[in-house]
Amino acid sequence: MPSPVPGTEAVPGTEAGRDDVYARLKAYEGRVAGAGGVGKDLVNEPMIRHWCEAMGDTNPAYTGADAIAPPTMLQAWTMGGLSGHGGRSAAYLELLGLLDDAGYTSVVATDCEQEYLRPLRPGDRITFDAMIESVSERKTTGLGTGYFVTTRMEVRAGGEPAGTHRFRILKYAPAVRERAVVPPPRRPRPVVNRDNTGFWEGVSRHHLLIQRCEGCRTLRFPWLPGCNACGCLEWDTVEAAGGGTVYSYVVMHHPPFPAFDPPYAVVLVELAEGVRMISNVVGVPHDRVRIGMPVRLEFEWVDEELELPVFRAIEGSGG
Structure with missing residues (x-):
């Protein structure tokens, strides 16, 4: 790529700056993202059982002497767990660093795609390599603006091609949103029902009304549907x-x-x-x-x- 003319250097955030970033990102397509990976475990029945129980998958093909692994477990056999596989390639780290430096510091996994070439069976040794397949043009999403980066992993079982796993992330600059004006919190609303409506109607007229039993003339508060002294259901009110x-x-x-x-x-x-x-x-x-x-x-x-x-x-x- 030719050097820019002095005085016309691309500035991040401008159209020229964005074009310059995209051109530099595209140069990473086809480069290695990870090489020589080896699955930490052979394909095995316990992991298949745990996966099927978690997914609620009762397909009989995944049990018995001729069992195969669920195809969607393809990536599971390549995962490094908490200790990892020893790191990503220098090219992939450079790509992420370039995006960070350009202000696209946030990341979210967006989707994956898988292709299956042969079934995996208990005892298979899994190996894999990964490459940077594509970098999208600059996209604006609900999260913010950034670039989709897709890596493609070629998975082998016993040295034979077993499947392909594509994994896509979005490296983005979070959208700047105006902070919503939050109204001050309000007092909880009183529960108004058929038993206390009269009390709240009195409050609206600046009268504090007290119930009075028509049977024994006992005053009661708070309002109740019946007298707790004699059980009478008839009542009137007096104003405090x-x-x-x-x-x-x-x-x-x-x-x-x-x-x-x-x-x-x-x-x-x-x-x-x-x-x-x-x-x-x-x-x-x-x-x-x-x-x-x-x-x-x-x-x-x-x-x-x-x-x-x-x-x-x-x-x-x-x-």
Whole structure:
């Protein structure tokens, strides 16, 4: 390839730079990717059995005195395992290095193709050689832009051609994507059902409604379909006056939940009517919440769609 005229050197990332990279990559086609490989194990019945069990393949041709190996195991007999086969050829490493230097630093295996020339049987010794068969033009994919590199492995059994295995990778520069604007997390939505719809309708009107049994007149909270004192299924409601005290509380530090900023206090408020409900205290830091602290009902929008009943500490009540 002629040397570029001074002042016209190809710059990576430009059209000229990409053409220069492609021309250099094409020069590796036909060169050795690996030579003189020898399978670490003879073709054997245990590996065939493990493969068939993993694949769920019950073909009787793979068992018995005349068993053959499943054809799709062709590559399995050439694999080097964790210790490998001693490395790739210098040409293949140079090719990958050229792509790295040009900015195509990511890699993904894309597909393989196999051709079968003779069945493999237990006892066969596998040998193989590989070459760089092709390098594609520059392609743009969903992952990014890069080049497909295909190697072709010729597999032999006992010195006779047994099959061909083509393996293709994509060496690419990851696509630059604009970071999506992630909306702030929202509080979990309350579960609204036929048993508590009336409570949430009251909240929407800034009324904190408490159920009252029509049989024994017992107040209950949270809302239930029947009275847990007498079992009566009939009920009406009374509106809470809004006063209460902190009956108990816990300060949450961990684990973190979306839309909550720890540490924060979760309180059990005893309303003036005698029932208790779980909520949050606002108006004081979490470390100033105390049992017996007087509070008053408020309604607070926690996001653009959800309004909840909360309790504000009465001024001067903090510890």
